[in-house]
Amino acid sequence: MNETSPTLQLRGVSKAFGSVQALQDVDFEVRDGEVMALVGDNGAGKSTLIKSIAGIHPFDSGEVLFDGKPVQIHGPKDAARLGIEVVYQDLALCDNLDVVQNMYLGREAHDVIFRLKETEMERRTAETLQTLAVTTIRSTRQTVATLSGGQRQSVAVARAVMWNSRVVILDEPTAALGVAQTRQVLDLVKRLGQQGLAVVLISHNLYDVFEVADRITVLRLGRVVGVFETAQTNQQEIVSAITAGKATKISGPGDAGVEA
């Protein structure tokens, strides 16, 4: 049926925190060059899903496939090695460090005695910001504390795409932004898709979703209640799925069931 395997595919993944079943038997996929929106009400499991993909807290069960091959993600480094990058809602930037230092956080270029290669890092940061047309940042050596919300978002997105990443996950990238800055970020999201990246966009704002997404996955109470082609659906259908959708998959005879 499908000519190529999805870039990232989850099959029947579950995750519980104590007695709370945050995710139950979830299937999810995203392909190269596609913007896949992930929507759902508060507590639907969106954040849990992306944190598990990023290796912050691994899935309890289920399969993760990358380019069709099963992979294990046990920590942030595993996810990064596969080319999965997450831009978190709270951006996960260090205010006391400058733009370059944040772009390379945890992955600093260094020589054999762990000496930092500052010039190389600064150069590549400037290049990356340029290719993403981020022009509002005055100096890459100013601390993130001095940047505006939109500038911080730009730094966070730039950090995600700098690493030859394959899958970029954006968690509510426009939530705290004004009109003009939202515009810039949405353009940036589209550009990422056009550059062949697999993009996962999490958003509460359906206008944003309908503008940039190719497909929409709807989560409700930890289960997938539908995957829609943006071109063949409308906001009303998505809203009713978010608020009252029924799980489309019954556990058992699915492909995940064979493993279990």
Added chain:
Amino acid sequence: MSVAAPPEAQLAATGDVTVLGAARAYLEKVRAGDVGSLPVVFGMVIITIVFTAKVSVFFTAVNFNNLIVQMAPIALIAIGVVFVLLLGEIDLSIGFVSGLGGVAVAWFQDPGTGHHVPGGVAIALAIGLGALIGLFQGSFVALVGVPSFVVTLAGLLAWQGVIIKWIGSQATIGIQDKYVNDMANYFFTRTASWVIAAVISLGFALTTFAGLMARRRAQLPIGNPALSAIRVGFVTAVTFGVTAISNHDRGLSLAGLIVVAMLAFWTFVARRTTFGRHVYAVGGNAEAARRAGISVPFIRIAVFMISGAMAALGGVLFAARLGGVDLSVGGGSTLLDAIAAAVIGGTSLFGGRGRVVAALLGALVIRTIANGLGLIGSSSATEFVITGAILLAAVTLDTISRRRLERSGR
């Protein structure tokens, strides 16, 4: 090689590159709340003027050398404190860990105990013991999650007990070993002192120049060359000034050189290595650091090990200066002097902001006041009150500057 300069190079070029422009940019930084080491330098000038006017022996070469040797142990301990504060943690055990370092070095070199160890090895063992204590305490903080305040408060009590038990009934251990005593009592010959000053100045100038050249080769903005030149000139002037004064007396002290070497080494670690970068990151936003794949527990434990090791090294110098250890070793104002030194020098208590050199600046302020008041003949009561007032002023300044920095963001 690309011909076009990166966009920010052009932006930087539009900035003012004259010395006046640099001064203006610096003033702007100060106004935004980033005061750096300005208050300390200012304070030192005032302190020096006041004491020089009050007592004639204060501003003499002999007292200058004494001051450096008195300041050295506190500066070394405070270097460890800077790292701990960068994480936003605290280490209250450093006073008695330094005491343990002194006891260890005295005990190991003591021929009377029948296990005579060469001085150099004894020093290494003492530092190793400090690092081990740091590993122990840091593990509770990093792996179990016990607040560092409590872990090291427990350490403060426990290590004091260990010291009393270790020294035992004899109540003192004298230090006879030449190498250990030299740590605080050796002074270089005049010629050697000049050579050392030249090497330090040249080393600093070359490092600065190499940094500028690397940036130029990478076609990055090099900021203001005049400012770098001023910095090199300043360091050279201070180095040769200190040497000139010291040479009027016994020459440069080994203790002072140890402090300079440790400052250079730990500054390099903090600013130029991945480890140092991760320390700042964890101190700034531990959650962001964790998500970026940095091992936060490893960084925390390593920093407590640095703190323990530097405290022990400071303790070795203390013991060497006094020629031995007694039951009060590591007590008194050691702990508070060291923490106050790091804070007065400009290290933020809130984590993520500060430089290693703060340890030296703060220790200088505290020991100069103690030294000057001692010469005047004031009681230690006055010294406590004044040091307390300065500490409060430093932390208030830090708090205000942090609020201003937050407000100027955006």
